Amino acid sequence: MVNENMEFEVIVRQWLDNVRLRVKESSYVKYNNLVRNHILPQLGSVKAGQMTTAVVEAFVQDKLSGGNLRGEALSGKTVKDILTLLKEICRYASYWDVEFPCHFELIRLKNCDSQIHILERQEQRKLERFLMSDESLTKTGVLLSLYMGLRLGEVCALKKENIINKEELLQVRFTMQRIQDVKMSGGRKTKIIVTEPKSSCSRRDIPIPFFLQERLKTLEKSPENAYVLTGTADKFIEPRTMENIFKRYLRECRMNEINYHALRHTFATRCIEEGFDIKSLSEILGHANVNITLNRYVHSSMEQKRKHMDRLCVSP
Secondary structure: OOOOOOEHHHHHHHHHHHHOOOOOHHHHHHHHHHHHHHHHHHHOOOEHHHOOHHHHHHHHHHHHHHOOOOOOOOOHHHHHHHHHHHHHHHHHHHOOOOOOOOOHHHOOOOOOOOOOOOOOHHHHHHHHHHHOOOOOHHHHHHHHHHHHOOOHHHHHHOEHHHEEOOOOEEEEOOEEEEEEOOOOHHHOOEEEEEEOOOOHHHOEEEEOOHHHHHHHHHHOOOOOOOEOOOOOOOOOOOHHHHHHHHHHHHHHOOOOOOOOOHHHHHHHHHHHHOOOOHHHHHHHHOOOOHHHHHHHHOOOOHHHHHHHHHOOOOOO
8 A cells, every 4th residue: 555654634734725726715614624623633643544444434423423622413414524525535645646445435324404494384474474564675685585595695695786677587696605714813713705606507597576576676776786685785784694684583473483594495395386397496496406406405394295185085
């Protein structure tokens, strides 16, 4: 085995330098955090020849049982992301004649899909009445997610110039997020970035429902480069703030707290219930393929399940 005595930390840092040139800043920050907080503390000093399946599996189990900085269990999704990163680093190492005796295909994780709350129709109507009670632009933003499936970052980055009234289309061209500023000492400072969506499929044009066309007319006097959520070009609302605004709306509606992303899941579920073909829905959501739409974003509500069950009857 070539370079079997090389420490894992050496190849990890080489990989980070390499990947920084190839991925978006937000992706690099995510990778860097996983490396710094989880991979290097436990695996950094392990020699290449000692990186066996048993060593990696023990590392994974440790992360599932108490692997975050407070000694609490990491989520299944985070551990899955770490394992994927390890595979990529080891694949990169092979180009430098560094081989690891780990068989990643033998390390399996349980399905880690989290339970997403989907608004029942009664809940949705209650929220709709509240959102339609005035022409607040932040309420308009929530409606864009509930009726067009926009992600939180996409709503925050949306500008008036992305609303094509003549063609009744909304263009998704950018997304906003807060990330760590790796240039700052210790990486403790954060900054807001506006970038293109996470994939080419996320860059899309969506027909605007008629009632939202009317509502968006409140932006007529705003400059073309104004943010939809504020109506001005020099002020925006970042995702974390918008999430808190949404939670306040739920409290005012006396509804249980849900994640903002549940609006997108609710939109997808309602579309299927209304007979949307899956290909059209997948493109509206900005997915690479229909399997992502079916497996992650289409849920059956209890109301829909009851409707199906009521169709069953005893044969005469």
